[in-house]
Amino acid sequence: MQDYFYSLADAITSSLQGDEVYTCTFHGEDSDFVRLNHSAIRQPGSVQQRSLSLDLIVGRRHAPGTVTLSGDFESDCERLEMLVGELRQKLPYLPEDPYLLYATEVTNSESPGENHLPEPEDAVAALMAAGEGRDLVGIYASGGTYAGFANSLGQRNWFSSYSFNAGWSFYHEKDKAVKTAYAGLAWDSAAFDHKVEVALSHLDVLRQPPQTIEPGAYRVYLSPTALYDILGILSWGGFGLKDHRTKRTTLLKMVEEDARLHPSVTLSENTAEGTAPNFQDAGFVKPNCVTLIESGRFVNCLVSPRSAEEYGVPANGASGGEAPESIDMAAGTLASDDILKRLDTGVYISNVWYLNYSDRAACRLTGMTRFATFWVEDGEIRAPLNVMRFDESVYRMLGDQLIDLTAERELILDAGSYFHRSTDSGRLPGALVDGFTFTL
Structure with a gap:
């Protein structure tokens, strides 16, 4: 998949004219989903999807667009060629963007995640066993997520991560239920069993008459x-x-x-230990960690490229929403x-x-x-x-x-x-x- 994305990026580069520059991002996933109700499988399914978002740039004018990829190289190249043509036609009519900023210093990176996921049927079997004789409702999702960045300056970045997320409730009656989640990169049966044990102990309490306290x-x-x-x-x-x-x-x-x-409150954006890509859509590589609040004091903001350009400060890898x-x-x-x-x-x-x-x-x-x-x-x-x-x-x-x-x-x-x-x-x-x- 990484090589496929890079080949598409090379094809886009070869289609450029004059002073055109582009940045593009790739998003993909291979996910399994299983919905459960009354401790039984109600809706199994899987999703395989890939998309590429492109920003065509000339000076301070730029036009974005997105295509869904099929996996067939010739077909996807045709779609991208059409997209580039459409964006090229729009560019002369767009105003200049005073806060446009994208990475011009090439910083390549690869962060391929390791797949330690359980087989979906094993994880779902564990959930069904936990719900035996009870009303368990929830969803299990797992699989790989992929992200890439490329531009016409030669920068290439790749990130993949493999995770699972099991969220379920033991339902008692009316609005009374115990909601629990277990998520991670590798399944630990002991950790899952502990989650179930705690949830069932809470379920026993829910069977008692509810209490109301005064404001x-x-x-x-x-x-x-x-x-x-x-x-x-x-x-x-x-x-x-x-x-x-x-x-x-x-x-x-x-x-x-x-x-x-x-x-005691220290908050940070800890990219190195998270599951999100370590680069963002304009091609800036994220620091491993940005401390936001340290020992109770505010120390740093998250700075997107647009804010960096507007306020004349360095970007620190934040996406557009700066969250x-x-x-x-x-x-x-x-x-x-x-x-x-x-x-x-x-x-x-x-x-x-x-x-x-x-x-x-x-x-x-x-x-x-x-x-x-x-x-x-x-x-x-x-x-x-x-x-x-x-x-x-x-x-x-x-x-x-x-x-x-x-x-x-x-x-x-x-x-x-x-x-x-x-x-x-x-x-x-x-x-x-x-x-x-x-x-x-």
């Missing part, structure tokens, strides 16, 4: 999954240079008022076995949903608990909780109200599959927070 401030434990969703919202305009320079960032207080998070794709939070000191003991009396939150900002300038989020959320007393789970709405500032939950982060972290792979399987990921601890505000 107010409580000590809570946020699972890595819940924290990943919270950081996902924070990434909407939190870390990008464009948002910082236009003062739209939700972390403006950290930049202008020296507001800080807890000293983390491989978010990483440093571990704390709280042992997983001590979570309930340290929580003592409060709320154990496994999942959150309907997250949004209630006050962007204050970096305040609102959302709801979902699935296995429990009331804990004296270090023991006592009862499931009915759905609660919370409204809390990141400056509190990851700042002065943060008690500790867990010493163990979890690799979370984004389960999105719009257009293609997502390559975003997070490596996160859980968080023990005091005075977490529930509003209703």
Whole structure:
């Protein structure tokens, strides 16, 4: 596949005229999907797709376009030749782009991932065994994802990764279910069995009558999954240079008022340990790691090529959205076995949903608990909780109200599959927070 992409890139180069330059990116996947319901296979399937996105450039004018590839070289070359012709016709009518920036220094790279995936039937068999006699609903996705970059200056980059993502719920009744996920690059039966064991213990609690607590401030434990969703919202305009320079960032207080998070909070874009490509669409190779927040202080923005050109600063490999794709939070000191003991009396939150900002300038989020959320007393789970709405500032939950982060972290792979399987990921601890505000 890598050689095929490079051959197509060479064919595009040979079709150029005059001062034309191009950049192009390749995206592909070979994925297996299996949907389960009532612990039985309901919809097996597989996806093989490849596409190539091309940007034809003359001076500061450029025209983008995308084609789906068939795998037949002659046919794909014809499609690309037609695309180049169409873009060439558009170019004279397009305005100059003052912030156009693409890599002109050739930096080649190859990062072929190793395939340690289980056979799909073995992974699905493990899921079905876990759901035997229970109502298990979920999806299993696995396979290879591929990305490439090429330009007419001779640069060639290739990246591939092989991952699996199993997400399932043990359903009890009505809105009561235990949602769990296990994802990674290599299947570990012991790790999977532990996930199942914990989920089943939570399912036993869900069979008890649910409890409702009064609105107010409580000590809570946020699972890595819940924290990943919270950081996902924070990434909407939190870390990008464009948002910082236009003062739209939700972390403006950290930049202008020296507001800080807890000293144990260190966040980074850890490309080297993620599953996303280590280069972006304009041909800039990403650093292995960009520290965003260090020991509670904001230190770096993510800078896309367009922002770099607009504001006269170096790019650091960020994509156009300037959002983390491989978010990483440093571990704390709280042992997983001590979570309930340290929580003592409060709320154990496994999942959150309907997250949004209630006050962007204050970096305040609102959302709801979902699935296995429990009331804990004296270090023991006592009862499931009915759905609660919370409204809390990141400056509190990851700042002065943060008690500790867990010493163990979890690799979370984004389960999105719009257009293609997502390559975003997070490596996160859980968080023990005091005075977490529930509003209703």
